[in-house]
Amino acid sequence: MPNGCTPMSGSERIALIGAGAIGGQVARLLAERDTPVRIVAVGVSDASRARAVPAGAMVIDDPAALAATGATLVVEAAGRASVESWGVAALQAGADFAVSSTSAFVDDGLLTRLLALADRHGARILIPPGALGGIDALAAAARMGMHGVTHIVTKPAAAWAGTEAETLCDLHRLAAPVTFFEGTARAAADRFPRNANVAVISSLAAMGLDDTRIALVADPQARHNTHRIEASGDFGRMTVEIENYPLPDNPKSSAMTALNLVRLIENRVQRLVI
Known part of the structure; x- marks a missing residue:
């Protein structure tokens, strides 16, 4: 962790949706930086497939299983088709929902429905900057x-x-x-x-x-x-x-997309927020 970034007490429980290059880089950076969070679950389309996941994280392919993980933040990096099902499940469980595949929100109805759920369950929808700055x-x-x-x-x-x-x-x-x-x-x-x-x-x-x-x-x-x-x-x-610059594991994804997700997560557990 950077100097001066004293962690807050308690640990954020993270569910990563997507086991691809972006999610993998987020998990690696959080571990390398010793960020005081716990990745409790990784959401995928097919849990029967073998894949590398953070130690202690359960692999789930049913959004309904999110509630049992106790996740306080669900981070989506799995593609446009994943946003509605995982978003609904996250917000119904009272977890905040960070969305990377924001193209899903060209459907105004989807965003309206998710916002209503967030309001009902006291949760928030978070839009990270993705590959952007400014x-x-x-x-x-x-x-x-x-x-x-x-x-x-x-x-x-x-x-x-x-x-x-x-x-x-x-x-x-x-x-x-x-x-x-x-x-x-x-x-x-x-x-x-x-x-x-x-x-x-x-x-x-x-x-x-x-x-x-x-x-x-x-x-x-x-x-x-x-x-x-x-x-x-x-x-x-x-x-x-x-x-x-692209992620080494996926030239179609920008490194900044993963970095902005790490920043979003760390800002939730640090006393100094920039």
Whole structure:
């Protein structure tokens, strides 16, 4: 743990949903940093498959089993399809629910239902910054009038393979960057759910899914994923740009996504919160 970050008494009980690269990196970093939390469960789609999990954590594939784990925080990193079932179970159990696959919230009805459950059971829905930086400043600026927010997502051309981008441009023959999508955050996250969760994060922080503008760019020369957020409002103007390196275990996931989850968890157990 960093100097000055004295842990609070008691231990947070964490359930990680998803046993992939992001969840694995979160578990490793928490252990390496000796963060005073306990990972009590790992939620997966099929508990019969052998997989490495933190010592002492039970493997569950039924969201209804969450309540028995005593988890106080459920952290989702398993994909859009997992958000509703695990979110409902977490909130009904009175646990806070941290959502990584925020593209699920293009369905306004889902977010409304989860918020109602959170209110009924005294829990919270937490949206970590994911692969982004500057979300704290963007959310703060939104307390005053906002004029506009544009979020530009640039990735290597190959990173868009297997998505609708293949029908919008020739990813394999690009000689220069191509903006193949411009539109609302809702449309971006709906059409590119595995690549544009960040569109929902930046939109929820400020102007909403239908008023935040998103541009998606394929760049044949890019080596990493870059996010650039430009915002203006009564607060002034801001531009935030971050270039993310991938996780070693999964080149399609940014290391910052796991790091922001670790920060969220540590902020719940430290007396000094930044």
